[in-house]
Amino acid sequence: MLRDAIVSALRFAATSVPREVEGALHEARDREEGTAREELSAILENLEVARRQGAPLCQDTGVPAFHVRAGASSPHLPVLREAILGAVAEATRSVPLRPNAVHPLTGVNSGTNLGWGVPIVRWEVVDGDEVLITLSLKGGGSENQSALRMLSPGAGLAGVKRAVVEHVISAGGAPCPPTVIGVGIGGGAAVALTLAEQALLRRLGERNVDPALAALEEELLSLVNETGVGPMGLGGRTTALDVRVEAAFRHPASLPVGILLQCWAVRRAWVRLRAGGSIEVS
Amino acid sequence: MREIVLPVPEEEVRALRVGERFVLTGRLFTARDAGHARIVRDLDRGHALPFAPVPDTVYHCGPLVERSGDGWRVLSAGPTSSVRLEPFAPRLVRDLGLRILIGKGGMGEGTREALRERGAIYAHATGGAGALAARGIERVESVFWLEEFGMPEAVWILRVCRFGPLLVAIDSHGGSLYEEAARSTDTTRQAILSRIEEER
Numbered sequence: 001m002l003r004d005a006i007v008s009a010l011r012f013a014a015t016s017v018p019r020e021v022e023g024a025l026h027e028a029r030d031r032e033e034g035t036a037r038e039e040l041s042a043i044l045e046n047l048e049v050a051r052r053q054g055a056p057l058c059q060d061t062g063v064p065a066f067h068v069r070a071g072a073s074s075p076h077l078p079v080l081r082e083a084i085l086g087a088v089a090e091a092t093r094s095v096p097l098r099p100n101a102v103h104p105l106t107g108v109n110s111g112t113n114l115g116w117g118v119p120i121v122r123w124e125v126v127d128g129d130e131v132l133i134t135l136s137l138k139g140g141g142s143e144n145q146s147a148l149r150m151l152s153p154g155a156g157l158a159g160v161k162r163a164v165v166e167h168v169i170s171a172g173g174a175p176c177p178p179t180v181i182g183v184g185i186g187g188g189a190a191v192a193l194t195l196a197e198q199a200l201l202r203r204l205g206e207r208n209v210d211p212a213l214a215a216l217e218e219e220l221l222s223l224v225n226e227t228g229v230g231p232m233g234l235g236g237r238t239t240a241l242d243v244r245v246e247a248a249f250r251h252p253a254s255l256p257v258g259i260l261l262q263c264w265a266v267r268r269a270w271v272r273l274r275a276g277g278s279i280e281v282s
Numbered sequence: 283m284r285e286i287v288l289p290v291p292e293e294e295v296r297a298l299r300v301g302e303r304f305v306l307t308g309r310l311f312t313a314r315d316a317g318h319a320r321i322v323r324d325l326d327r328g329h330a331l332p333f334a335p336v337p338d339t340v341y342h343c344g345p346l347v348e349r350s351g352d353g354w355r356v357l358s359a360g361p362t363s364s365v366r367l368e369p370f371a372p373r374l375v376r377d378l379g380l381r382i383l384i385g386k387g388g389m390g391e392g393t394r395e396a397l398r399e400r401g402a403i404y405a406h407a408t409g410g411a412g413a414l415a416a417r418g419i420e421r422v423e424s425v426f427w428l429e430e431f432g433m434p435e436a437v438w439i440l441r442v443c444r445f446g447p448l449l450v451a452i453d454s455h456g457g458s459l460y461e462e463a464a465r466s467t468d469t470t471r472q473a474i475l476s477r478i479e480e481e482r
Binding site: 035039042043045046049050053055056057059060097098100102107108111139140141144156158161162165166169172173174176226227229233234235263264265 | 345
């Protein structure tokens with residue numbers, strides 16, 4: 001039953017984008033003209049076709065990633081892992097998802113989306129007896145445009161802004177803009193990238209609770225949209241739909257910045273599993 | 283919108299300029315990293331490609347395909363990032379006589395030169411718009427190297443009908459939308475960065 005719920009969440013994620021993302025794409029289309037407008041129109045028409053046909057909106061259904069917030073006293077913890085792996089194999093057949101798991105050295109495709117380390121499952125233990133699974137399908141094109149910058153602390157906040165702007169410009173059309181940008185600051189190399197990943201899990205427009213970080217998000221969004229990279233890198237006002245920042249304290253000698261770009265095809269779903277066994281997919 | 287029927291003569295391709303939109307009808311093949319590497323290896327060894335006659339149009343795409351009876355059905359088939367294929371593409375243009383390359387994100391100098399020399403173009407398809415693209419794919423004619431490479435990397439021979447809309451992004455006269463875009467972002471980049479520095 002949990003497995004079936006995860007399969008339907010995978011189907012939902014592969015064939016649609018969250019409502020607020022579609023809304024943001026509409027707004028972007030309305031303020032663009034020329035090529036930028038045509039690209040956004042094609043994106044919106046594609047969402048319509050995918051919805052009507054129940055087909056994956058992008059052929060690259062990514063490497064399924066699951067972020068599990070597991071309540072420490074949930075009675076379902078022992079079965080979660082099996083349910084996730086089983087659901088991925090089943091969804092690969094039935095949605096279908098494109099088999100995207102290949103051997104790291106030989107490139108041989110497992111055909112099932114299962115393999116060493118995939119699907120990606122990240123665990124976070126929290127208080128309570130509920131489990132909330134956030135699942136995400138992110139294509140290889142935007143994943144390839146990930147960056148880690150180990151800045152000198154002397155570069156300061158200006159250095160962080162500079163790193164983000166320069167990265168977005170150098171990525172150009174490759175990550176399928178308009179993107180959602182996740183920025184992680186501090187912590188260390190791996191932590192900065194993990195923070196950027198967590199930032200991407202937030203809902204569109206949901207600002208960081210810290211006022212200084214929220215202000216940085218707003219500023220970065222406007223800077224990035226001034227670059228003119230535009231939809232698909234062909235020029236325009238809309239390079240990103242949103243920027244989210246997460247931060248951790250850092251070593252005084254280090255200023256790590258992790259930058260992840262999520263393509264416009266933000267594919268997400270949420271599965272909530274209550275202690276009593278009831279399941280909610282959204 | 284202008285419709286181009288494959289195979290397309292050189293004069294017709296030479297007449298296309300960056301910024302024009304068109305749709306495609308006819309026979310084309312998909313190839314990504316593994317397909318390109320294998321094609322070049324076969325060319326080096328003087329082996330005939332298994333999918334002769336080779337269509338004059340390549341689509342940089344790893345489609346999502348499902349079995350349908352004893353054939354196949356394409357569910358979603360948007361473009362992949364073409365830049366990964368830059369090491370191979372000029373060779374394919376010259377040795378296979380390709381007229382149209384379709385992908386996203388643009389290609390390098392080597393490909394632009396080959397396109398100019400041979401009278402071919404690079405066309406942009408909207409990234410991520412896989413369901414929309416699949417609507418223009420009539421049927422799968424055949425598939426090669428499926429066992430070896432798996433679904434995304436295999437070479438799929440497709441019949442398309444009014445496939446697109448596509449955008450001429452690099453034409454056969456050296457014009458490139460990416461170069462135009464890079465020039466313009468270079469200017470804004472300087473302006474943004476100096477403002478960031480001033481606020482320091």
